[in-house]
Amino acid sequence: MRIGLIGLGRIGAFHADTLAALSAVEELVVVDALDTAMKSVTERIPKARAAGSPDELLDAGVDGLVIAASTAAHAELMLASVKRGIPTFCEKPIAGSAREAASVRDELEGAGVPIQIGYPRRFDPAFAAARDAVRGGSLGRVHTVRSTTMDPAPPPASYLAVSGGIFRDCAVHDFDAVRWVTGREVVEVHAVGAVDPSAPAELYLDNDDFSTASTLLVMEDGTIGVVSNTRTNARGYDVRLEVHGSDDSVAAGLDDGLPLRSTQPGATWPAGPPHTFFMDRLAEAFRIELETFCAVAAGTVESPTPLGDALRTAWVAEAATVSARERRPVRVDEVAL
Ligand SMILES: NC(=O)c1ccc[n+]([C@@H]2O[C@H](COP(=O)([O-])OP(=O)(O)OC[C@H]3O[C@@H](n4cnc5c(N)ncnc54)[C@H](O)[C@@H]3O)[C@@H](O)[C@H]2O)c1
Numbered sequence: 001m002r003i004g005l006i007g008l009g010r011i012g013a014f015h016a017d018t019l020a021a022l023s024a025v026e027e028l029v030v031v032d033a034l035d036t037a038m039k040s041v042t043e044r045i046p047k048a049r050a051a052g053s054p055d056e057l058l059d060a061g062v063d064g065l066v067i068a069a070s071t072a073a074h075a076e077l078m079l080a081s082v083k084r085g086i087p088t089f090c091e092k093p094i095a096g097s098a099r100e101a102a103s104v105r106d107e108l109e110g111a112g113v114p115i116q117i118g119y120p121r122r123f124d125p126a127f128a129a130a131r132d133a134v135r136g137g138s139l140g141r142v143h144t145v146r147s148t149t150m151d152p153a154p155p156p157a158s159y160l161a162v163s164g165g166i167f168r169d170c171a172v173h174d175f176d177a178v179r180w181v182t183g184r185e186v187v188e189v190h191a192v193g194a195v196d197p198s199a200p201a202e203l204y205l206d207n208d209d210f211s212t213a214s215t216l217l218v219m220e221d222g223t224i225g226v227v228s229n230t231r232t233n234a235r236g237y238d239v240r241l242e243v244h245g246s247d248d249s250v251a252a253g254l255d256d257g258l259p260l261r262s263t264q265p266g267a268t269w270p271a272g273p274p275h276t277f278f279m280d281r282l283a284e285a286f287r288i289e290l291e292t293f294c295a296v297a298a299g300t301v302e303s304p305t306p307l308g309d310a311l312r313t314a315w316v317a318e319a320a321t322v323s324a325r326e327r328r329p330v331r332v333d334e335v336a337l
Helices: 009-022 036-043 054-058 072-084 100-106 127-134 157-161 168-183 284-296 307-326
Strands: 002-006 025-031 048-049 065-066 087-091 114-119 142-150 186-194 212-219 225-229 240-247 249-252
Touching: 002 009, 002 054, 009 036, 009 065, 009 284, 025 036, 025 054, 036 048, 054 072, 065 072, 065 284, 072 087, 072 100, 072 114, 087 186, 087 284, 100 307, 114 284, 114 307, 127 168, 127 240, 127 249, 127 284, 127 307, 142 168, 168 225, 168 240, 168 307, 186 307, 212 307
Parallel strands: 002 025, 002 065, 025 048, 065 087, 087 114, 142 225
Antiparallel strands: 142 240, 186 212, 212 225, 240 249
8 A cells, every 4th residue: 555644743753664564555655844854754764755745645646644744734634635535544633623623524524535533542452451341341330430641741832832732632632532441422521720830931821721631521421530631740651541340440551661650668560661652652552553544544444533533532622621721610512513
């Protein structure tokens, strides 16, 4: 297959390596707004060749497109790709705001072209096993789900300025994981945020954003979700999920790389070294996710994260953004269109 890849920054350059290592991918056609980003990928990866522009790439006859450009470019690129009939994978979030995401849905509904939105936790073997435990009934009645995504250090100010804020950019992974693992929808959120007082204003304050946030999720069956996020977890990249039920409890992400130092006398776990970033913690999940996309593009499987499903996650992020800014609980149907 020939796969196109637009955007070769932190995640795009990583996806280029992952895609090139897949046996289904014969050629990668890549483009980025920055020549330096393109050069570093085409020089490193023999399967990669550069296109002159996104339009040139879209007209190059690729079998599928991966969009890993900045969030602000997602909607326009997705519309251009799907309207040409190209099966499209787009990194989360669908767009800068859920309102814009809804207009993408309205334009593309019925297009008949598969779209997969990038939520890698759905492909992490431990998250999948937690979901199987819920579905298999071994946990009994699930009452609490805790989901955590903590970055070791903030991304650059240029990234944060167009990210949509911590709920749409980071917590959205947890909102999606809680929905996917429980199979239940979120009906109400209570979110709070705080700003690291030592951070320059251009990182958070200027963007009406937060460096640390917590969100309580009330699910349709009364299950409570507890989501924790920060941009400043110096010990490492912390991605985990716990599901507690009336009969049993399970956790995904409790391996020796868990970035926590136990203060329990005599404890030797976790043995470390801590996970440093998504590239090591979620490498296998990204590989399975992109391998799945190749199968989606080949028409052998359905998209596991279609637009409508991803949009329901986006509404939760929207409700959390409003909740933290206005300091009040927000029902998801108040913001959903
Ligand atoms: N699934 C995940 O776990 C995960 C992790 C990180 C980032 N992301 C998402 O991936 C996207 C990129 O994040 P990143 O950290 O790589 O950002 P980044 O800023 O490092 O890279 C973005 C790249 O896109 C390029 N670009 C922007 N607009 C473009 C356009 N119109 N055409 C071509 N190139 C364009 C930029 O030049 C840059 O190289 C974001 O939407 C982010 O939310 C997802």
